[in-house]
Amino acid sequence: MTRRWVAVFGAVVCTAGALTSAARPAGAAPAGPCVTDPPATHAGLVPKTLEVPIPYPVITVLPPSAESAPIRTEMELPSDPCVNPCPDLTDAPAPPPSPAHQLGIPEILVSPKPFHFAIPGPGPDPGQVPPPPPRVEPPIESAPLSAVRPPPRISAVTEVAKQTGANSVNRTDKRWQVDGTDLGIMWESAPGEIATAFGDTVGRGFHPPGGMGSDWRSNVLAFSTDRDLTDGMTYDRMVTDDRCHAAEVLSSRKLDNVEVTTIPTSGFALGARQYLSYMSIRTWNSVPGTFFTNYGGIAYSDDHGRTWIKDAYARWDNIFGLANFQVSAMVPQGDYVYMFGTPNTRLGSVGLARVPKDQLLNTTAYQYWSNGNWTPVGGFGSASSIVDAPVGELSVRFDASRNLWQMSYLDTAKAALVLREADSPQGVWSDGVPTVTVREYPELYGGFIHPWSSGSDLYFNISTWSDYNVYLVHATIE
Numbered sequence: 001m002t003r004r005w006v007a008v009f010g011a012v013v014c015t016a017g018a019l020t021s022a023a024r025p026a027g028a029a030p031a032g033p034c035v036t037d038p039p040a041t042h043a044g045l046v047p048k049t050l051e052v053p054i055p056y057p058v059i060t061v062l063p064p065s066a067e068s069a070p071i072r073t074e075m076e077l078p079s080d081p082c083v084n085p086c087p088d089l090t091d092a093p094a095p096p097p098s099p100a101h102q103l104g105i106p107e108i109l110v111s112p113k114p115f116h117f118a119i120p121g122p123g124p125d126p127g128q129v130p131p132p133p134p135r136v137e138p139p140i141e142s143a144p145l146s147a148v149r150p151p152p153r154i155s156a157v158t159e160v161a162k163q164t165g166a167n168s169v170n171r172t173d174k175r176w177q178v179d180g181t182d183l184g185i186m187w188e189s190a191p192g193e194i195a196t197a198f199g200d201t202v203g204r205g206f207h208p209p210g211g212m213g214s215d216w217r218s219n220v221l222a223f224s225t226d227r228d229l230t231d232g233m234t235y236d237r238m239v240t241d242d243r244c245h246a247a248e249v250l251s252s253r254k255l256d257n258v259e260v261t262t263i264p265t266s267g268f269a270l271g272a273r274q275y276l277s278y279m280s281i282r283t284w285n286s287v288p289g290t291f292f293t294n295y296g297g298i299a300y301s302d303d304h305g306r307t308w309i310k311d312a313y314a315r316w317d318n319i320f321g322l323a324n325f326q327v328s329a330m331v332p333q334g335d336y337v338y339m340f341g342t343p344n345t346r347l348g349s350v351g352l353a354r355v356p357k358d359q360l361l362n363t364t365a366y367q368y369w370s371n372g373n374w375t376p377v378g379g380f381g382s383a384s385s386i387v388d389a390p391v392g393e394l395s396v397r398f399d400a401s402r403n404l405w406q407m408s409y410l411d412t413a414k415a416a417l418v419l420r421e422a423d424s425p426q427g428v429w430s431d432g433v434p435t436v437t438v439r440e441y442p443e444l445y446g447g448f449i450h451p452w453s454s455g456s457d458l459y460f461n462i463s464t465w466s467d468y469n470v471y472l473v474h475a476t477i478e
Contacts, residue, residue: 034082040162061121086244133362161232169232179206184461217248346392351383
């Protein structure tokens with residue numbers, strides 16, 4: 001289960017003097033789509049239930065990873081979002097209040113969690129493995145910096161709607177048993193359609209802060225054709241594996257200190273094929289506010305997101321825990337796909353690579369931007385920093401309406417999500433300008449841009465640890 005320690009965020013909030021104020025923006029989220037829905041208020045910093053994981057060591061004999069065939073179902077949902085399609089699954093009676101809740105104090109749950117020390121062991125024959133792509137030798141090409149742009153001017157930032165969970169515009173708890181989730185990474189999956197990938201997701205018994213509860217899935221995927229974002233983004237469907245149940249689309253071993261989860265970091269489509277960059281998380285149990293990855297990788301889907309294949313060779317291993325391109329945002333533009341990446345944790349700087357679209361899964365075809373050149377020499381360890389640390393949860397896009405690049409991310413030094421702009425992917429990037437700060441949303445992260453943002457209208461998804469759900473926010477760029 002995700003255990004994303006928030007000491008870094010707490011430190012940031014304290015630095016900003018915001019821990020006690022917990023102010024909210026003027027445009028607070030409205031009620032859900034039904035008259036019976038109360039307003040989607042935010043959770044306070046003092047939780048009702050606090051689950052304290054207690055790690056204990058376990059020696060694990062680890063067989064080779066074997067992907068089982070995924071189960072997928074189709075379900076026709078009622079056109080009226082206020083009709084619960086599966087009350088037998090989602091309307092269980094609420095448990096009686098605990099003595100702590102009756103007294104108005106947090107309930108402390110001690111939760112033992114195994115921390116695995118793996119020993120390689122025998123396993124089934126994996127069968128015939130496809131050969132790696134043929135090695136190529138990309139040239140070294142000049143790529144000078146563009147002129148620095150002025151910082152974007154942000155005004156009128158408002159919260160539009162709660163996207164996921166109880167009393168959200170999508171009622172994901174009733175329709176897909178998505179009670180708590182985060183991230184909300186968006187891309188145009190087809191003309192007129194937006195796909196949205198979420199991180200660790202829980203259903204029954206969900207209790208924030210964080211993704212605590214049962215029915216844990218490492219990630220889920222939704223689709224939307226909603227072009228009017230002024231009242232939120234309506235999801236038409238999710239990838240499902242049972243009645244009213246969102247499926248996990250990228251599997252994970254769920255063994256802490258081996259592979260505890262797999263988290264999407266960006267998505268895009270090339271023709272009929274969908275792609276997800278993702279990170280294989282080894283453990284959240286590290287220095288507070290950080291995490292360790294096994295590698296950053298690319299998965300693809302040829303059935304419009306129903307099932308996914310993790311490419312065996314399109315991976316960037318986390319050498320000594322310091323390698324770049326563990327958390328990547330990949331953006332197709334022109335003849336190339338550009339990959340912006342950071343090391344594991346939210347504290348690294350941004351490197352940049354590019355690859356021809358038809359060589360996307362061949363890591364030898366990548367050129368890394370290094371001191372004014374695109375070069376394969378030195379591999380991904382040679383990439384220069386295009387944006388200095390600290391950077392967390394990158395979202396990057398090319399804004400065709402303004403013919404420039406935009407980058408949104410969590411800047412823990414500024415205690416805010418910030419926006420930068422540039423005329424080229426390598427920059428020079430403008431200074432980062434805050435869009436949302438921890439004064440308004442303590443324990444804030446995310447900041448994933450909606451692809452249909454245009455001109456002065458910038459829409460993006462945010463998450464907070466205390467709510468552990470996704471909210472759509474609108475900002476005006478002057």
